[in-house]
Amino acid sequence: MGLAPNRFAVPQYVKMNKARIGMALLLLVMASMTVYPLAIILYGSLNSGVPGAPGVFTLDGYKEAFGDISIAKVLWTTIWLGAARTILSAALAIFFCWVIVRTDTPWRGSLEFFFWVNFFLPHLPIVLGWILLLDPSFGLVNELLRRSAIDFPLNIYSYGGIIWAHLAFSVSTKVLLLTPAFRNMDAALEEASTTSGSSQFGTLVRITLPLLAPAVLGITLLTFIRSLESFETEFLLGSPAKIYVYSTKVYDMLRWEPPRYPPAMALSSVFMASVIIVVLIYRFVIAGREYSTVTGRGYRPTTIKLGKWKYLTLSVSLIYLAIFTFLPLCVLVMGTFMRIAGMFSLPNPYTLNHWRNVLADPVFLESVTNSFYLAGGAALIGMLFYSLVSYVITKSHIQGGRVLELMTWLPWGVPGVLLAVGILWGVLGTFKFLVILYGTPFLLIIAILIKELPVGVRTMDGALVQIHTELEESARVAGDNWLGTFRRIMVPLLSPAFLAVGVIIFLTAMKEISTIILLYSTDTRVLSVLMLEHYIGNSPEKAMVVGTIITAFVMVTALVARRVGLRIGVRE
Amino acid sequence: MKNHGVQVRAAIISVSLLAMAMVTSVVAYGQSEPWNSVLSKAKEEGEVSLVSAWGPEPRAAVIRAFKERYNIDVKVLSAGASQSGARILAERRANLFNVDVAVQGANFGVNIMKPAGAFDPAEPALILDEVKNPKAWFGDAFPWFDQDHTMIPFFARLDTNLAVNTDMVKSGEIKSYGDLLKPQWKGKILLTDPTIIGSGSGWFRENGRALGMDFMRALVKQNPVILKNGRQLVEWLARGKYPVLIAGHGESLAHFIKEGTPIAIVEAKDSRTLGPSSGIVSLVNRAPHEAAAKLFLNWILTKEGQTIMTTTIGLPSRRVDVSTAHLLQATVPKQGETYIEYSEQSTKEAKEAEKRAREIFGSLLK
Numbered sequence: 001m002g003l004a005p006n007r008f009a010v011p012q013y014v015k016m017n018k019a020r021i022g023m024a025l026l027l028l029v030m031a032s033m034t035v036y037p038l039a040i041i042l043y044g045s046l047n048s049g050v051p052g053a054p055g056v057f058t059l060d061g062y063k064e065a066f067g068d069i070s071i072a073k074v075l076w077t078t079i080w081l082g083a084a085r086t087i088l089s090a091a092l093a094i095f096f097c098w099v100i101v102r103t104d105t106p107w108r109g110s111l112e113f114f115f116w117v118n119f120f121l122p123h124l125p126i127v128l129g130w131i132l133l134l135d136p137s138f139g140l141v142n143e144l145l146r147r148s149a150i151d152f153p154l155n156i157y158s159y160g161g162i163i164w165a166h167l168a169f170s171v172s173t174k175v176l177l178l179t180p181a182f183r184n185m186d187a188a189l190e191e192a193s194t195t196s197g198s199s200q201f202g203t204l205v206r207i208t209l210p211l212l213a214p215a216v217l218g219i220t221l222l223t224f225i226r227s228l229e230s231f232e233t234e235f236l237l238g239s240p241a242k243i244y245v246y247s248t249k250v251y252d253m254l255r256w257e258p259p260r261y262p263p264a265m266a267l268s269s270v271f272m273a274s275v276i277i278v279v280l281i282y283r284f285v286i287a288g289r290e291y292s293t294v295t296g297r298g299y300r301p302t303t304i305k306l307g308k309w310k311y312l313t314l315s316v317s318l319i320y321l322a323i324f325t326f327l328p329l330c331v332l333v334m335g336t337f338m339r340i341a342g343m344f345s346l347p348n349p350y351t352l353n354h355w356r357n358v359l360a361d362p363v364f365l366e367s368v369t370n371s372f373y374l375a376g377g378a379a380l381i382g383m384l385f386y387s388l389v390s391y392v393i394t395k396s397h398i399q400g401g402r403v404l405e406l407m408t409w410l411p412w413g414v415p416g417v418l419l420a421v422g423i424l425w426g427v428l429g430t431f432k433f434l435v436i437l438y439g440t441p442f443l444l445i446i447a448i449l450i451k452e453l454p455v456g457v458r459t460m461d462g463a464l465v466q467i468h469t470e471l472e473e474s475a476r477v478a479g480d481n482w483l484g485t486f487r488r489i490m491v492p493l494l495s496p497a498f499l500a501v502g503v504i505i506f507l508t509a510m511k512e513i514s515t516i517i518l519l520y521s522t523d524t525r526v527l528s529v530l531m532l533e534h535y536i537g538n539s540p541e542k543a544m545v546v547g548t549i550i551t552a553f554v555m556v557t558a559l560v561a562r563r564v565g566l567r568i569g570v571r572e
Numbered sequence: 573m574k575n576h577g578v579q580v581r582a583a584i585i586s587v588s589l590l591a592m593a594m595v596t597s598v599v600a601y602g603q604s605e606p607w608n609s610v611l612s613k614a615k616e617e618g619e620v621s622l623v624s625a626w627g628p629e630p631r632a633a634v635i636r637a638f639k640e641r642y643n644i645d646v647k648v649l650s651a652g653a654s655q656s657g658a659r660i661l662a663e664r665r666a667n668l669f670n671v672d673v674a675v676q677g678a679n680f681g682v683n684i685m686k687p688a689g690a691f692d693p694a695e696p697a698l699i700l701d702e703v704k705n706p707k708a709w710f711g712d713a714f715p716w717f718d719q720d721h722t723m724i725p726f727f728a729r730l731d732t733n734l735a736v737n738t739d740m741v742k743s744g745e746i747k748s749y750g751d752l753l754k755p756q757w758k759g760k761i762l763l764t765d766p767t768i769i770g771s772g773s774g775w776f777r778e779n780g781r782a783l784g785m786d787f788m789r790a791l792v793k794q795n796p797v798i799l800k801n802g803r804q805l806v807e808w809l810a811r812g813k814y815p816v817l818i819a820g821h822g823e824s825l826a827h828f829i830k831e832g833t834p835i836a837i838v839e840a841k842d843s844r845t846l847g848p849s850s851g852i853v854s855l856v857n858r859a860p861h862e863a864a865a866k867l868f869l870n871w872i873l874t875k876e877g878q879t880i881m882t883t884t885i886g887l888p889s890r891r892v893d894v895s896t897a898h899l900l901q902a903t904v905p906k907q908g909e910t911y912i913e914y915s916e917q918s919t920k921e922a923k924e925a926e927k928r929a930r931e932i933f934g935s936l937l938k
């Protein structure tokens with residue numbers, strides 16, 4: 001007996017229209033978050049005045065930015081330095097992810113934890129630490145080499161030095177973003193490979209890596225783009241060797257009086273265009289491939305037994321972490337107890353005064369509270385928002401998905417400080433109704449959400465594309481609705497990625513400076529801003545104290561997240 | 573013993589500040605009607621909003637002292653000139669008026685805020701006799717920076733632009749900028765980047781008036797190492813990586829010398845400038861807390877306010893009744909001596925000077 005047609009059922013075309021309206025709304029929100037601030041930068045590059053103020057159309061900004069022949073060298077240096085460290089760090093990160101997730105290497109949980117810590121170490125004091133260790137004249141390592149009669153000083157002020165100082169951060173970023181993808185691998189495919197006679201290495205190259213290609217490609221591209229706008233390391237280590245990159249050039253332009261906004265924005269506009277081209281190439285490369293690894297046939301990520309080799313993988317990981325996490329961390333903490341960081345030659349080099357002063361600052365506690373509100377708010381909203389955007393991009397077939405994806409890349413096309421200028425002028429200039437947000441924590445949260453859009457959405461993308469639609473379809477066939485399917489099927493499978501996104505946004509927000517520097521108020525000052533204030537206020541040692549406190553919060557948060565992750569996540 | 577000394581000094585400073593606060597309080601409350609009216613209105617407003625280049629230490633001291641003195645909150649947005657200027661002007665274009673008082677450097681006022689018409693004349697807001705009295709100030713004159721009397725510089729810092737490492741340079745070996753042109757200093761001079769805003773551009777602009785552009789061109793031939801990070805340069809000098817530093821970050825130099833590093837300031841006989849550093853106070857117009865702004869302006873210029881400023885920032889006050897004993901004496905100007913003073917006109921020429929600096933030093937930056 002056939003079922004009578006339901007008079008109240010929603011017709012298909014209504015459903016489609018709802019979906020289209022939803023997509024249109026999402027595109028509108030994303031356009032105001034990403035396209036608009038960047039359009040202001042484009043407009044500023046073609047305007048004689050300060051954006052937001054009257055001016056006339058001109059190409060002078062472009063002439064000024066590209067009229068200098070040295071700009072070609074600057075752009076080339078930016079690209080090859082970024083590419084070199086991205087490739088090197090990607091190779092290392094894949095190895096460490098494999099060690100942590102797929103092998104029986106001892107202490108791998110702790111290894112992962114310290115990669116997290118490494119990722120969230122504040123940059124500025126760490127770079128200062130590397131200078132203290134590797135300056136050719138007074139670096140502690142070079143001093144040891146000299147005493148050992150090795151006349152080969154290591155020079156941190158060089159291309160190699162910049163890559164070295166970046167390496168730790170680049171590797172840990174990729175480890176952090178790639179581990180969820182490694183966790184969601186179906187071992188049955190690898191087992192099939194080994195059963196067919198392939199070696200572990202052959203399986204890694206022919207099965208594991210191709211399956212992980214979208215996650216690896218996406219994250220490598222993401223970190224490459226991000227590396228192009230990196231500033232602190234190049235500023236401190238590049239200038240002495242006359243190594244200039246895009247971000248330091250923009251910084252110089254903004255340091256002129258009056259700031260040279262038109263050429264800075266012209267440079268950034270061209271940079272944004274390059275980012276879009278790179279993203280389109282990426283889309284072209286991965287187009288039409290199938291990357292689902294989590295299907296309804298059984299989903300069992302298993303560990304590979306390494307035998308005695310597991311001690312080698314452990315040793316390599318420990319040596320790496322000792323050099324890139326513990327060493328700079330020790331230098332950072334030591335600096336907080338010295339009158340002048342690294343000046344052991346002073347008569348009485350140690351002091352507790354920096355800690356006393358920082359903790360007695362009337363704005364310190366308020367900054368701690370604000371940091372947690374900002375980071376917590378950004379993480380919570382970010383998890384929901386990024387997963388929604390990612391779901392629409394990867395799983396829906398509504399028109400506009402590709403435009404949406406392209407928008408998610410845009411915020412990393414410009415340095416943070418210029419993005420902040422765009423947001424500031426957007427809020428104060430055009431969207432006047434948003435003025436009520438100015439000076440509140442919500443505007444800072446929005447700024448963080450915009451800045452971290454590429455990493456948040458990519459992390460969710462990496463996890464979502466691995467989940468085959470047959471799982472959702474099975475749930476639907478069994479009578480579950482969209483929400484129930486999402487809650488019962490998707491959420492448990494996506495929990496590692498959810499957690500990763502939440503923690504990344506939380507901890508990034510804790511140390512973010514450039515994007516919020518023009519947007520915070522005296523009531524919304526956060527710890528990272530306080531750290532910068534100490535640094536520009538002639539006290540890097542006190543900046544190191546705040547940096548150490550941020551790092552302590554980071555470690556505790558990472559530890560809690562790890563515990564929670566072990567409970568809710570899909571592990572071995 | 574050293575800790576005991578520190579504690580005693582801290583106790584003396586605290587007692588002195590308390591005594592000064594009490595004396596000023598008595599004087600203040602005995603002031604004219606305008607003062608009492610400003611005071612009561614300011615208390616109603618309850619807070620004053622500042623933009624300044626202060627680091628956290630002076631900021632904390634000012635917040636505490638003003639709260640203790642008047643029970644009024646001080647909200648301080650700490651940022652450099654370009655950043656705070658861009659922000660305040662964007663706010664004003666959106667009809668947001670959040671700032672009452674600015675404490676910044678000369679460039680902020682002359683080249684950013686005044687062209688936007690954002691300052692009020694400060695003269696009518698000066699009420700306390702202690703502040704208005706010309707005899708209380710260096711050179712027996714109230715220190716107006718500009719013709720419109722909107723900017724009041726309260727620091728008078730002799731520049732520390734020529735510094736040497738005493739382990740590497742013998743006493744008297746370098747007495748002037750001219751000495752730097754000798755062959756033995758080729759490739760051994762550090763210079764803060766004069767092509768972007770900061771101590772390097774200030775040095776080029778102000779000292780360039782006495783030294784001349786021919787000197788600057790000759791200096792380029794000495795192949796100085798140019799960096800932008802002020803602290804990094806001072807550290808390199810202190811560690812003996814280079815023996816000479818031009819236009820080093822003043823507060824960093826003072827700090828390193830105080831901590832016992834082998835650095836000395838050379839009082840160059842051919843060019844010494846007297847500048848306000850980031851110590852120029854102005855009233856921002858359309859202020860949300862107008863009375864509290866006036867109250868703060870008067871207070872920061874009193875002996876009490878200036879003692880806090882000079883103690884926490886480490887620069888000499890223009891007030892002659894504020895102690896300079898704790899300061900690096902090379903930064904303290906002497907009454908009766910002649911110095912090249914920063915002026916409104918020379919600050920207006922900043923853009924032109926930066927352009928000239930790029931022409932001369934640009935080749936060293938490529």
